[in-house]
Amino acid sequence: MKKYLIFLVSVIVLGVVLNFFMNSYIQAVFISFMINAIMALSLNFITGLADQFSLGQAGLMAIGAYTSAVLNKEFFNNDWTMIPIGVLAGAFMAAGAGYLISLPSFRLKGDYLAIVTLGMAEIVRVVLLNWNHVGGPRGYNAITKFPEFYFSFGFAVLLLTFTFMTMYRLKFSWFGRNLWAINEDDIAAEVMGLNVAKTKRRAFVISSFFAGLGGGFYSHHLGYISPGSFGFIISVQILIVAVLGGLGSLSGSIVAALILTFLPEALRSVQTGSLDLRMIIYPILLIVMMIVRPQGLFGRKEISLSHFGLTKFKARGSNE
Amino acid sequence: MQEFLQHTLNGLSFGSIYALVALGYTMVYGILSMINFAHSEIYMMGAFVTFYMARFMGMETPSPINFTLGVLAGALGAGIIGYFVEKFAYKPLRNSPKMNVLITAIGVSILFQFGGQIIFGADPKRFPNLIEDEVLFYIAEIPVHLIDILIYVVSFVSLGILSFIIYRTQPGRAMRAVSTRPDMTPLMGINNNKIISTTFIIGSALAGVAAVLVSIKYPKIDPMMGVKIGTSSFVAAVFGGIGSLHGAVIGGFLLGVGEYYLIGYGASTYKDALSFLILIIVLLYKPTGLFGTTRKEKI
Numbered sequence: 001m002k003k004y005l006i007f008l009v010s011v012i013v014l015g016v017v018l019n020f021f022m023n024s025y026i027q028a029v030f031i032s033f034m035i036n037a038i039m040a041l042s043l044n045f046i047t048g049l050a051d052q053f054s055l056g057q058a059g060l061m062a063i064g065a066y067t068s069a070v071l072n073k074e075f076f077n078n079d080w081t082m083i084p085i086g087v088l089a090g091a092f093m094a095a096g097a098g099y100l101i102s103l104p105s106f107r108l109k110g111d112y113l114a115i116v117t118l119g120m121a122e123i124v125r126v127v128l129l130n131w132n133h134v135g136g137p138r139g140y141n142a143i144t145k146f147p148e149f150y151f152s153f154g155f156a157v158l159l160l161t162f163t164f165m166t167m168y169r170l171k172f173s174w175f176g177r178n179l180w181a182i183n184e185d186d187i188a189a190e191v192m193g194l195n196v197a198k199t200k201r202r203a204f205v206i207s208s209f210f211a212g213l214g215g216g217f218y219s220h221h222l223g224y225i226s227p228g229s230f231g232f233i234i235s236v237q238i239l240i241v242a243v244l245g246g247l248g249s250l251s252g253s254i255v256a257a258l259i260l261t262f263l264p265e266a267l268r269s270v271q272t273g274s275l276d277l278r279m280i281i282y283p284i285l286l287i288v289m290m291i292v293r294p295q296g297l298f299g300r301k302e303i304s305l306s307h308f309g310l311t312k313f314k315a316r317g318s319n320e
Numbered sequence: 321m322q323e324f325l326q327h328t329l330n331g332l333s334f335g336s337i338y339a340l341v342a343l344g345y346t347m348v349y350g351i352l353s354m355i356n357f358a359h360s361e362i363y364m365m366g367a368f369v370t371f372y373m374a375r376f377m378g379m380e381t382p383s384p385i386n387f388t389l390g391v392l393a394g395a396l397g398a399g400i401i402g403y404f405v406e407k408f409a410y411k412p413l414r415n416s417p418k419m420n421v422l423i424t425a426i427g428v429s430i431l432f433q434f435g436g437q438i439i440f441g442a443d444p445k446r447f448p449n450l451i452e453d454e455v456l457f458y459i460a461e462i463p464v465h466l467i468d469i470l471i472y473v474v475s476f477v478s479l480g481i482l483s484f485i486i487y488r489t490q491p492g493r494a495m496r497a498v499s500t501r502p503d504m505t506p507l508m509g510i511n512n513n514k515i516i517s518t519t520f521i522i523g524s525a526l527a528g529v530a531a532v533l534v535s536i537k538y539p540k541i542d543p544m545m546g547v548k549i550g551t552s553s554f555v556a557a558v559f560g561g562i563g564s565l566h567g568a569v570i571g572g573f574l575l576g577v578g579e580y581y582l583i584g585y586g587a588s589t590y591k592d593a594l595s596f597l598i599l600i601i602v603l604l605y606k607p608t609g610l611f612g613t614t615r616k617e618k619i
Contacts, residue, residue, distance in 0.1 A: 053419050055426075104604040111355050111422055112603060115558070119596030122551075126593035236430055243423060279434035286427035290420045291412045 015153050027149050029265050031221050034156040037257035038163050038214035040241035041250060045167050046207035047239075048247035048300075049176060051183040052200055053114040056101070057211050057238045059121025062230035063097050064090035064212030065219035066134060069143045072220070078144045084155065087216035094212020095205050097124075102201040121235060128227040139226025143219050152221065159217055160254075163210050167250050168302070170206070179203055183248075233279075240282050243289060246296030251303040256296070325462050327584040328577060333468045333537075335576025336475035340530035341553035342560070342568040343482065344523030350499040350563040351519045352410070354418065357425035359527060360550020361432035362402050364543060366528025367535045368440060369397025371447055380448035387451040387536075391474060394532035395525040402524025403517055411513065436543030447539035450532075471533050478529050479569065482522065486565065491518055499563070548592065552579065555595040559602050561612025570610065 018027050043057050068083075068090035076082035101120050105113045134140050146152035170176050178199050181189040190196050219225045241260050245252030264278045289296065341363055348356040373379070373393045379386040409428050413421045451470065455463040486492040494510045495518065505512055534549070535541050556575040560567025575595065582594055602609060 047419075051419065053422060104600055111418065112607075114422060115355065115554070116600055116603060119599055122596050123593045126590060130589050233430070236426060239423065239426070279430065280438065283427040283429075283431035283434070287409055287424050287431070290416070290424040290427070291409075294416060294420045 011157050015150055015157075018153060019150050024149070027153070028221075029261060031152060031156050033257055033261040034160045035214050035218050035221060036238075036241055036261050037160055037254045038210060038217070039238045040245065040253040040257050041163050041167055042207050042210035042214060043238050044242045044245070044247060044250060044253045045170075045210070046204050048242060048249070048253075049171060049183065050179040050200055050203040052106075052204065053111065054117045054204070054207065055114045055232070055235050055239070056117030056119075056121035058230040058232065058234035059117070059124040060094045060098060060208045060211035061215030061218065061234070062121075062124050062128060062225075062227070064094045064215030065225050065230070066090075066128065066140065067093040067212070068216035069140055069219040069225060070134060072144050073142075080144050080146055080151075083144065083146065083220050087159070087213060087220070090216030090219075091209050091212035094215065095209035098205045098208025098211075099201070101208075102204040105204070106197045106200045118232065118235070121230070121232065125227045125230060128230075135226070137227060139224060139228070140219075141224040143223045143225070145220055145223050156217065156221075159213060163213065164250060164254065167206075167210075171250060175199075175202070237282065240286055243286065243296055246298035246300065248300035249296065249298035249302060252296060252298035252301075255298070255303070322460060322462060323584065325460055327580045329459075329462065329464070329468065331577030331580030332573060333471045333576075334580065335573035336471055337530045337534055337549070337572075338553045338556045338576050339569040339572030340475055340478060340526045341549060342557040342572045343479075343565060344527045345554050345557040346560070346562055346565060346568040347495075347519050347523045349557070351495065351502075351516055352421075354410070354421045355425065355554070356523075357422070358405055358409075358428040358432060359523070360546030360553075361429050361436075362398050362405065362524045362546075363527040363531045363549060364436065364541075364546035365401045365432065366394040366398035366524075366531035367447065367541045367545065368436070368543075369401075369528070370394040370532045370535070371445060371541060373397075374448045374450065379450070382449050382452040384451065387470070390448075390450045390536075391529055391532050394528035396528070398528025398531065399521040399525035402520045402527075405524075406517055406520040414513075433543055433547075440543055442543065444540040444542040447535040447541050449539065450536055467537050471537065474529060474533060478526055482526065483565070485522065491515065495519055551592075552595045555599045558599055559609055561609030564609070564611040564613070567609055567611035 018030060039057060039061060042060075043054060046052050046054050064087070068086035071086040071089055072078065072082060076086065097120075101117060105116045128134065129137050146155065178189070178194055181192065181194060182196055182199060186196050215230075222229075237260075241256045242253055244260065245254070245256030267277055341359070344359050344362070345356060348354065348359070370390045370393045374386070374390060379389060405428055409424050410421060413424060451467070453465055453467045456466050456469060457464055484492075486495060494505070494515050497505050497508065497510060498512055498515045502512060505515075530549075531546075552575060553572065556571035557568045558571075559575060560569070560571025562568075575598070578598070579591055579594065583591055
């Protein structure tokens with residue numbers, strides 16, 4: 001009970017500090033950190049836990065974002081109180097799309113899922129580009145936002161907590177152990193009587209659901225989306241966050257999202273002209289990480305409050 | 321009918337380009353079982369090497385010698401870049417899980433794209449006219465351009481050289497051996513690392529040739545030019561059966577012609593999605609592609 005209390009109090013303190021003592025720029029960066037964290041978690045669930053490489057998170061994000069935005073504008077008359085319903089609908093839509101993609105993908109082993117998901121994201125992008133009703137290449141703008149920062153913040157925290165807790169519970173459930181078995185050796189898992197294809201498919205649908213959730217909120221955070229905001233590069237950025245935190249470590253993804261959202265903002269003053277320093281630093285980081293420390297910051301381990309001496313709970317990691 | 325013939329000719333000329341690039345994908349996959357995402361960027365670098373060479377050596381006037389030198393420079397430059405990419409990014413990961421190599425390949429690809437935008441500039445550059453284009457003859461009133469004929473000729477010469485290397489020489493035999501049983505080849509006195517490097521150099525050189533040919537036909541080059549051709553060629557390689565050389569060539573031609581029919585008869589805005597749609601359908605019904613073989617997995 002104590003740790004939930006600590007969490008709640010720290011969220012409220014953070015919210016109050018951000019709301020009253022920080023400018024809107026820092027507030028926006030904070031929200032985008034939480035969106036990045038949700039996206040990285042959604043990728044980490046399929047790639048880190050089940051070892052199935054997906055490169056299409058941006059496409060699923062686009063499905064969530066467009067569903068939520070269109071729903072809110074066309075059916076709910078831009079009513080901001082209906083945003084959560086739109087976001088949830090976007091998540092379900094993305095989960096449905098994820099199910100369709102998973103049908104062909106898991107008949108094959110190896111890198112094909114990466115290619116199929118990449119192709120799916122590209123198809124989604126091209127369809128959106130050609131769909132005039134949602135703006136085509138011009139994008140979809142004037143999407144309803146939350147009127148006050150604390151609503152936005154509260155909703156983001158709620159989504160992130162929901163995502164994290166669901167995945168955390170799943171990671172240490174029988175389902176998570178199945179995924180773990182597939183990750184280690186899928187032939188052995190199959191021999192043990194595990195339906196490998198079905199388990200991977202479920203994991204992918206769950207991952208898609210949360211990608212859609214993140215995308216739905218993204219559209220209401222920015223108020224403007226276009227097919228260009230969901231290109232391949234976005235999938236790569238999500239991948240970098242998940243890899244830096246450690247594939248398989250959910251709390252690692254959140255820490256990495258924190259680092260990789262605030263660091264580029266801090267480096268913004270260093271940039272000159274149109275040179276986007278991030279796009280040079282990110283790939284170098286990725287290559288060096290893979291050679292020097294492929295397990296990322298945390299490997300498969302989770303950070304626990306016990307690391308800070310706050311509670312008696314034991315850290316749950318891979319090797320205990 | 322005339323229109324149809326025109327699309328077929330265009331498609332075949334682009335198809336031979338796809339075939340050249342697809343061979344690089346399929347060779348690397350055959351020998352390392354990895355998708356070399358950076359291949360499309362090696363293609364792009366091939367065009368830029370020729371661009372800068374032509375500029376600094378003053379070879380921007382159209383002449384057959386400049387054309388030959390340009391193609392060779394593209395092949396050589398791309399080959400060298402491919403060699404270094406393999407050496408610095410992929411070799412340290414020879415024994416790591418496949419996913420790590422794939423992530424590294426994506427990293428290399430992004431690095432080249434955005435590094436290229438910083439070094440070369442993001443705006444498209446005009447590729448020098450290395451050979452004077454003229455209409456050679458007419459087939460059923462369709463003009464046949466010199467550049468298209470050159471694309472066919474150079475592609476077929478390259479394919480001939482490749483098949484000679486692979487099937488008639490000792491390194492080629494070693495390559496085939498490494499792609500079949502990489503664990504046994506060291507016992508036969510083959511240096512796996514050397515063979516893998518050779519494969520990368522040959523595959524990259526083919527991409528460099530393709531890049532120069534495309535840049536002469538469509539004289540606009542920019543650091544993102546590899547992305548579209550790269551994805552289409554990759555799909556061609558999977559379509560033909562990844563790991564199979566013949567498959568890559570035939571897949572390249574089929575995809576090239578198919579894309580041009582699609583552009584020719586409407587639906588051109590969906591062109592980018594088409595190749596992926598083909599890919600997904602292929603994976604659904606014939607995952608090994610047209611000429612691929614399934615390897616039984618041993619436990």
